[in-house]
């Protein structure tokens with residue numbers, strides 16, 4: 001750690017991991033409810049568990065991005081953070097908002113929560129991923145503004161690098177697009193239309209900039225490859241991400257009631273969305289192969305490469321699978337979608353946050369370059385456990401999805417939804433099993449922060 | 465190049481149609497494209513992998529367009 | 539054309555195309571998009587031959603001709619600009635670039651007039667699938683012309699400040715390659731959409 005103020009990243013990372021655990025526990029609860037319908041009913045209905053699962057995911061990823069920004073911006077700018085105090089205040093505000101919101105989900109029925117928080121004044125609730133009470137949304141905006149102000153001022157007063165600028169652009173885009181969550185027209189077509197501007201343009205637009213910037217930062221650090229080379233890649237990747245991703249929004253417009261040309265635009269542009277992810281993979285491996293040194297933090301290198309591969313598989317391959325309008329006609333809203341949603345979120349955004357945590361945490365905790373060998377070995381175990389578990393979750397859901405599409409939508413005499421769900425229950429059981437392995441991986445991950453702290457730092461493995 | 469363009473233009477102007485004409489026009493376009501790639505872009509002085517992208521780019525859609533036009537006639 | 543090849547030592551083959559390799563990767567991606575678009579156009583036409591042939595007649599081929607010539611000449615000017623900088627003549631290079639930009643402006647003006655004409659006739663993306671393709675394809679290309687002009691302008695500015703030399707002029711070649719790509723795409727687009735039927 002070169003700058004004192006980078007330390008504010010630490011609470012963000014810790015809170016992120018905490019919410020990660022919460023997210024996974026609720027995933028497991030839902031996974032069980034899929035096959036044992038009344039599990040935990042009426043205490044935790046499925047829809048509530050689903051909100052907690054997905055909202056916790058988004059919030060902890062945002063925390064991770066903020067931590068990442070607070071860590072890497074001072075280092076890139078070569079100056080202390082504009083205001084570490086503000087960063088800590090926003091952290092507590094953000095955490096409090098997140099905890100209160102989850103408590104609200106769990107303690108009172110959603111309709112009551114809407115009433116309590118004055119949703120009728122400015123109705124924004126009730127839409128997938130954007131279920132938060134309006135007041136929480138306002139809180140998120142305030143936190144985001146303070147955060148961007150803080151990071152922006154730091155960049156302004158310090159060195160301006162490509163990584164900084166791309167990261168900042170991504171963060172500003174994230175905040176601006178979130179404003180569409182306040183727009184809630186009664187016309188259902190318009191509602192969906194703009195809802196995707198948050199949901200899709202986040203993960204297939206501005207978040208990719210954040211992903212690219214963090215990945216580039218970590219790769220510069222662990223490989224020692226020239227900044228110039230890495231920045232060039234970064235620029236091409238984000239240009240392609242934006243060119244394909246913005247109009248690619250159309251792949252969600254096939255069946256919501258917008259003009260027909262979206263069939264074409266959505267299919268063609270989104271078909272190109274895998275390209276930036278593919279280039280990220282090539283980029284990461286290329287840089288690691290060209291490395292000038294072997295970094296003692298092998299776990300971080302593993303996470304970085306893992307991100308590149310899994311993001312391509314989850315977003316690129318599983319996304320392409322159902323992105324063409326004639327295919328999506330059959331697969332829309334089935335388990336295929338869920339399979340893709342899981343692997344893409346995990347592969348791209350969960351893993352990039354874990355990558356920067358893996359790189360930064362040892363330094364934040366007072367190590368000079370890396371954690372001990374023992375901690376790293378545990379961490380790498382957790383990498384494989386979680387990643388392989390996620391691959392299996394994806395496979396099982398894909399299998400379930402194919403059967404679902406076939407029985408429910410392709411066969412001459414299509415079968416009813418619930419009947420089909422019963423037929424494919426086996427795969428839901430298997431998914432739950434893989435989910436348990438994921439949880440074990442997560443426990444091992446957390447253990448890696450506590451075990452091996454008394455041992456000396458890992459040394460560079462001589463290159464072969 | 466300019467001459468080729470004028471040919472294409474006059475075909476359009478005269479309203480000529482038919483499969484052979486359409487494909488002829490396409491061929492002209494591909495030739496022009498090749499000239500751009502080879503001389504303007506300077507790919508004729510490049511060896512190996514990078515020599516081919518533009519050529520392949522011309523041939524592949526060219527082929528697909530041809531197929532589509534031929535099928536449309538048939 | 540032959541004059542152009544002579545500006546460089548003949549017979550010497552490079553392993554990489556002129557300009558930054560990064561732009562070439564980008565160019566490939568862009569070409570791929572257009573290729574997909576062209577092929578979809580052709581195959582959609584296959585199922586709607588009558589419709590496509592009928593509405594194709596409504597397009598303004600004179601405008602398209604001017605535009606084709608504009609882009610080809612401007613590409614040629616860019617070639618001259620690259621040739622100039624290879625000899626270290628910064629200011630001449632700037633002049634050729636400005637000439638190329640002028641042709642770009644001409645293109646945009648003509649194309650805008652065409653669009654104005656269509657829109658005032660009440661034509662939009664939902665009119666029919668021919669216009670859907672025509673407008674999408676040309677507009678996507680239109681954006682590329684603008685993008686290419688921004689790049690060329692940036693290169694011209696740097697060149698004017700003497701930012702390039704005989705030894706170091708990758709930037710010029712990079713911009714040039716992108717601009718040729720824009721031209722190249724139009725060369726296929728023009729006959730496909732305006733002429734072939």
Ligand code: HEM
Nearest residue numbers: 203251270273315319320322323332333337341344345348
């Ligand atoms: C890291 C990037 C990505 C993430 C995190 C992601 C995540 C998601 C999620 C969560 C959904 C479900 C949304 C809902 O609730 O309905 C979804 C849907 C979809 N995604 Fe992605 N995605 C990513 C990239 C991509 C890419 C690159 C493609 C295309 C190549 C793609 C194609 C699709 C399609 C077509 C749907 C709609 C599925 C349906 O009709 O049900 N995604 N994505």
Ligand code: HEM
Nearest residue numbers: 027028030031054337338341342345346350431432435438
């Ligand atoms: C880091 C790991 C995980 C990520 C990133 C993740 C992400 C997501 C996302 C984005 C959705 C919404 C999908 C959509 O709208 O299509 C979702 C829903 C869901 N997740 Fe997860 N999840 C993870 C782990 C788990 C685990 C371990 C389980 C359980 C074994 C699980 C079970 C579920 C279930 C049952 C749903 C609801 C699907 C439905 O509505 O039908 N998730 N998850």
Ligand SMILES: [Fe+2]
Nearest residue numbers: 200204249251
């Ligand atoms: Fe999307």
